[in-house]
Amino acid sequence: VSSRIGLPRISRGKLFACAALLLNFVSLAANAQPHIPGNDDTVLAELSAGTRYSDVAARRSALNRVDVAIPLAQFYIQQSRLTGDLRFLGYAEAVLGGWVKQTHPNPDVLVLQATLQQSRHDFAASLATLDRALTIRPRSPQALLIRATVLRVLGRYLEAGAACEHFSELVDPRLGALCREGLRGLNGHLQPAYAALTQISPQGWLNSEKSWLYSELGEMAVRLGRNGEAKRWFEEDLTLVPTDFYVRAAYADLLLSEDRAADALQLLRGQESFEPLLLRIAIAQRRLNDSGLAQSRSRLCAAFDAERQRGEAVHQRERARYLLEVEDEPEQSLEAALQNWTVQREPDDALVLMRAAKAAGKARAAAPARDFVLAQGQNDVRVEALTATMLVSR
Amino acid sequence: MNRARVFGMLLLLLTGSLARAHIASNGFLKLTADGTQVSGSLELAIRDGELAVGLDHDGDGKVTWRELKASQKSLQNYMQGHLRLGDGHAACPMQFEPLEVNERVDGNYLWLPFVVTCGSSLKQLSIEYSVLDAEDPSHRGLLTLISKGTTQTAVLGGAQGARRFDLDHVSPWSAFAEYLRAGIWHIWSGIDHLLFLLSLLLPAVLLRRQNRWEAVPIAAPALVNIVKVVTAFTLAHSITLSLAAFDVIRLPSRLTESVIAASIIIAALNNVFPRVTEGRWRIAFAFGLLHGFGFASVLAEMGLPQGARLVSLVAFNLGVEAGQLAVVLAVMPLAYYLRSTNFYRRGIMPWGSTAIACLALFWFVQRAVL
Numbered sequence: 001v002s003s004r005i006g007l008p009r010i011s012r013g014k015l016f017a018c019a020a021l022l023l024n025f026v027s028l029a030a031n032a033q034p035h036i037p038g039n040d041d042t043v044l045a046e047l048s049a050g051t052r053y054s055d056v057a058a059r060r061s062a063l064n065r066v067d068v069a070i071p072l073a074q075f076y077i078q079q080s081r082l083t084g085d086l087r088f089l090g091y092a093e094a095v096l097g098g099w100v101k102q103t104h105p106n107p108d109v110l111v112l113q114a115t116l117q118q119s120r121h122d123f124a125a126s127l128a129t130l131d132r133a134l135t136i137r138p139r140s141p142q143a144l145l146i147r148a149t150v151l152r153v154l155g156r157y158l159e160a161g162a163a164c165e166h167f168s169e170l171v172d173p174r175l176g177a178l179c180r181e182g183l184r185g186l187n188g189h190l191q192p193a194y195a196a197l198t199q200i201s202p203q204g205w206l207n208s209e210k211s212w213l214y215s216e217l218g219e220m221a222v223r224l225g226r227n228g229e230a231k232r233w234f235e236e237d238l239t240l241v242p243t244d245f246y247v248r249a250a251y252a253d254l255l256l257s258e259d260r261a262a263d264a265l266q267l268l269r270g271q272e273s274f275e276p277l278l279l280r281i282a283i284a285q286r287r288l289n290d291s292g293l294a295q296s297r298s299r300l301c302a303a304f305d306a307e308r309q310r311g312e313a314v315h316q317r318e319r320a321r322y323l324l325e326v327e328d329e330p331e332q333s334l335e336a337a338l339q340n341w342t343v344q345r346e347p348d349d350a351l352v353l354m355r356a357a358k359a360a361g362k363a364r365a366a367a368p369a370r371d372f373v374l375a376q377g378q379n380d381v382r383v384e385a386l387t388a389t390m391l392v393s394r
Numbered sequence: 395m396n397r398a399r400v401f402g403m404l405l406l407l408l409t410g411s412l413a414r415a416h417i418a419s420n421g422f423l424k425l426t427a428d429g430t431q432v433s434g435s436l437e438l439a440i441r442d443g444e445l446a447v448g449l450d451h452d453g454d455g456k457v458t459w460r461e462l463k464a465s466q467k468s469l470q471n472y473m474q475g476h477l478r479l480g481d482g483h484a485a486c487p488m489q490f491e492p493l494e495v496n497e498r499v500d501g502n503y504l505w506l507p508f509v510v511t512c513g514s515s516l517k518q519l520s521i522e523y524s525v526l527d528a529e530d531p532s533h534r535g536l537l538t539l540i541s542k543g544t545t546q547t548a549v550l551g552g553a554q555g556a557r558r559f560d561l562d563h564v565s566p567w568s569a570f571a572e573y574l575r576a577g578i579w580h581i582w583s584g585i586d587h588l589l590f591l592l593s594l595l596l597p598a599v600l601l602r603r604q605n606r607w608e609a610v611p612i613a614a615p616a617l618v619n620i621v622k623v624v625t626a627f628t629l630a631h632s633i634t635l636s637l638a639a640f641d642v643i644r645l646p647s648r649l650t651e652s653v654i655a656a657s658i659i660i661a662a663l664n665n666v667f668p669r670v671t672e673g674r675w676r677i678a679f680a681f682g683l684l685h686g687f688g689f690a691s692v693l694a695e696m697g698l699p700q701g702a703r704l705v706s707l708v709a710f711n712l713g714v715e716a717g718q719l720a721v722v723l724a725v726m727p728l729a730y731y732l733r734s735t736n737f738y739r740r741g742i743m744p745w746g747s748t749a750i751a752c753l754a755l756f757w758f759v760q761r762a763v764l
Contacts (some may be wrong), residue, residue: 034435034494034505040460044495045440046500047455053448056529087441090532165688302500306420308538310549330490 083273107137155345188377225381252280261287316340329357419533427541478522481593484723486512573706577713593661599733602671626675630682638690650687652762657681658754663748
């Protein structure tokens with residue numbers, strides 16, 4: 001365990017070295033000097049839907065009309081998901097702002113607000129907003145589902161289960177089962193939960209509902225070590241919803257775990273604007289000694305640096321992986337992974353923490369994650385394999 | 395509202411929103427305060443400029459340089475209303491310079507330079523930043539404020555009203571103290587540099603005669619040896635540290651770290667199987683050059699504050715020297731005292747050096763091979 005104690009660490013505060021890193025790739029013009037474009041017709045930016053000045057008028061009317069505010073906020077949230085551009089979440093916030101502060105807010109407004117808070121990883125605030133929404137409208141499936149999701153991310157499976165039960169009473173029983181079995185898959189009943197979900201026929205479902213089913217199945221299959229099946233679920237999902245970058249990331253991770261970096265890179269081609277996918281691209285490039293690594297690295301570095309400057313720590317899971325798998329800084333990665341574990345407790349969070357601890361030669365630091373996984377009886381072949389090697393190395 | 399669609403949208407969002415993407419909206423505000431003036435610039439993403447004042451005049455969804463130039467006046471007016479600088483008592487008038495464009499990793503930014511002139515010499519600067527506060531409440535201004543060689547940073551916006559920054563309290567001396575501490579701390583925690591130096595200094599209190607180590611009879615030659623080795627090491631690593639700090643030379647850290655480990659092995663083995671018995675300062679100098687690059691990587695990560703680069707570099711170097719000297723002063727009198735004992739000549743010299751070499755070999759393998 002103490003094999004690295006006494007080893008001089010040369011690279012404290014690596015992330016603060018972004019400027020230096022960026023300077024090395026001046027071609028990217030990361031810190032380039034301001035200039036006057038040579039040609040008047042040079043296109044400096046392309047504006048996507050919802051980002052025009054003319055939309056500002058619609059936003060103004062949203063200040064007075066909740067029936068404009070709600071669909072507009074939904075539109076922005078959706079745009080944020082499709083384009084990966086976080087600015088849209090800010091626009092949605094602006095549209096909802098006044099309505100949230102009302103003494104008797106519309107529950108739909110509160111549900112959207114909770115969704116925003118959840119996407120900023122402000123889980124406590126999200127749960128509080130959902131409580132308000134559920135007080136006004138106790139039978140709101142949306143509110144109950146977000147509640148179940150947030151509690152699940154926090155590892156509070158009992159409470160999440162209660163929300164799922166409540167949710168099940170209000171919707172298509174198959175969706176209820178999906179919510180329930182997803183949780184059972186995390187607290188010791190992975191095999192039967194997976195079997196139950198494979199029995200669900202998504203006939204007549206919306207694409208988004210099917211996508212939920214396939215991503216759940218895919219992730220379960222990964223934890224069961226049934227990689228072939230996982231790939232089929234992921235592919236099914238991506239055929240249906242090609243923009244599902246969450247599943248694309250999970251698929252890339254699976255390929256990376258099988259040492260198929262080139263295939264992962266192929267899967268992620270053209271997805272550089274999504275940082276979580278860019279992270280996987282950089283990992284694959286590093287393994288392949290790909291010349292694109294320098295550019296990916298400096299972009300990621302800039303993104304994490306901007307986040308740090310803003311005093312936010314939303315991407316700690318990604319940052320931990322970046323530090324470990326791109327920068328080769330196990331100690332710093334461990335720090336980020338530990339911090340991340342205090343915020344969220346999904347299987348991938350446990351995995352990141354254990355990997356970082358192992359690489360840093362501090363197996364004991366992973367105890368919180370290992371204890372949690374054991375206490376929940378969580379089965380995950382990836383965690384089990386890691387635990388085995390960590391025991392051996394001790 | 396179509397409930398099914400809303401529900402479906404939320405589902406879609408839920409399965410993915412936990413992995414958040416992309417950089418949020420940031421404006422980059424750089425200010426340099428000097429006397430009664432503050433010169434600076436605000437960098438705003440073109441997309442954000444569009445939201446603020448509307449840049450895409452022909453409505454084709456593209457913003458060209460022509461369109462941006464045509465919006466210069468309205469951008470300046472917007473800035474007047476959303477970025478207010480003052481001396482703590484009153485607002486200071488802002489004058490603009492021509493607009494330019496800067497490319498960042500996430501796209502093009504408009505770069506709006508300006509000069510603010512206040513009535514009296516600035517002791518305090520108040521900044522009220524409300525750019526995009528109505529359009530995007532998650533927008534933030536990342537401030538870099540330089541004054542008297544010291545840099546302060548802050549996050550502005552988010553409806554927090556005016557912020558005040560002291561321009562007097564900070565001084566190059568605070569940077570000096572910080573980098574001095576960093577230098578000392580690095581030499582203490584960076585045990586590899588110390589082991590290298592110790593390996594060269596262990597034989598300084600001895601003489602090599604007929605393949606045996608003998609104690610020096612008086613202190614003078616030992617002192618000369620120590621001074622030579624320490625000076626050579628200091629000189630060498632100061633040279634490369636400065637070169638690297640000012641970006642004249644850069645070596646990959648894996649290479650320097652590996653060679654530093656190798657240098658310890660060589661220095662330590664030279665005590666067990668002596669090859670160089672006179673003029674060990676030459677080893678100190680040659681490898682000292684590489685150790686300098688090692689120090690430089692620490693410094694690169696801290697970054698040198700603009701305007702106080704030289705002061706900080708000197709401070710860091712002095713810190714390294716101070717830490718180094720403290721160790722020499724602690725160890726060498728003891729070595730001198732023990733120099734004629736068998737424990738020192740037959741124990742510490744060969745076996746201590748072997749232990750150091752083994753440790754360094756471990757590092758070498760770890761850094762160069764793994």
